[in-house]
Amino acid sequence: MSGQQAKRLPYFGAPPVREPRRVLDEPSLRGRRVILSTPEGFVYDMRAVSSTRQDATGRTVLDVVTEEDYFRWMFTQAEPARRTFPAELVWVE
Numbered sequence: 327m328s329g330q331q332a333k334r335l336p337y338f339g340a341p342p343v344r345e346p347r348r349v350l351d352e353p354s355l356r357g358r359r360v361i362l363s364t365p366e367g368f369v370y371d372m373r374a375v376s377s378t379r380q381d382a383t384g385r386t387v388l389d390v391v392t393e394e395d396y397f398r399w400m401f402t403q404a405e406p407a408r409r410t411f412p413a414e415l416v417w418v419e
Contacts, residue, residue: 361419363417374418386413
């Protein structure tokens with residue numbers, strides 16, 4: 327960004343760019359926005375609703391829900407349909 331452009335932005339300017347981080351490197355996950363890596367591409371607007379854990383096969387997994395279902399759950403206490411996803415394919419926004 328040039329000096330002229332920066333002067334036109336109010337307050338602190340543009341927010342810093344955020345790099346996605348591996349779920350396995352994060353200390354707490356519940357409620358965090360996550361990105362799923364699938365064969366069809368990346369899936370955004372998801373929320374983690376559990377910590378990482380080992381499934382029956384020994385794979386590290388966590389439960390995720392859509393962002394819409396997450397907020398419905400927070401406001402109405404209607405339990406969302408959870409989807410278990412391999413942790414190595416999940417990134418924190």
